[in-house]
Amino acid sequence: MNGSTVGSRRFAGLFSRTAVAGAIGAGLMLGASTAFAQIVHSGVVSLAIPVSTNGLYLNVVTGANNLPPPGTGGSTVPGWDINLWSTGGLGFFNAASPAGGVYVISGAGTVGNLALGSTIDGSSSFGAGTSTNVAQWNLNSANNLFGFRFVNEANGNSLHYGWGRISLGATANDPSRLLVEYAFDATPGAAIQAGVIPEPGTFALLGLGVAGVLLAARRRRET
Secondary structure, eight states: OOHHHHHHHHHHHHHHHHHHHHHHHHOOOBTTBEEETTEEEOOSOOEEOOSSSSOEEEOTTTOOBOOSSTTOOGGGSTTOOEEEEOSSSOEEEOOSOSTTOSEEEEETTEEOOOOTTOEESTTSOEEOBOTTOOTTSOTTBSOOEEEEEEEEGGGTTEEEEEEEEEEBOSSTTOTTOEEEEEEEESSTTOOEETTOOOOHHHHHHHHHHHHHHHHHHHHHHHO
């Protein structure tokens, strides 16, 4: 087990103590995504990031995107929030709003590869990334986290924070590259920690429904 996995489990464990209670109270399932307390997680989606000038346009709330075919642009994805693209590296293109940029940057024109658990909130620096700034990304790895913010038109144009995980091949523009998963906080303006997601067992509990969650919790106490 590598350090990243250990760290992920540690963060997930801290989250799970409050998340099941929140799920019981709310009974939330959001389409293909899972509402975990206030965190909405896509699950593993493995969306291709086409090596093209269009790339991947995604509305993180609805899951709508321009795949397939990879040749369509943002006009086919109403309210798109993030756009990962480029034929020459890995680029991040800003949506029209929020003003000032969408992605957490580590320097001018460089979207940062965030450490697990990094806080993404109003104090973060936001912008976009050019396709040539790729040195910070881990190749042949899914250990690549980026932060973002977006305007949720379905919730009164409120501002939300989220993160995404990218898998890369031998180069930043290897055709195998993917957006593996993403998450955002459903509470407007609330901070989120990069890479923090529910433990796999929690998804199963949510699927059982409220009664099943309570029964499973009781059985755990008895063992």
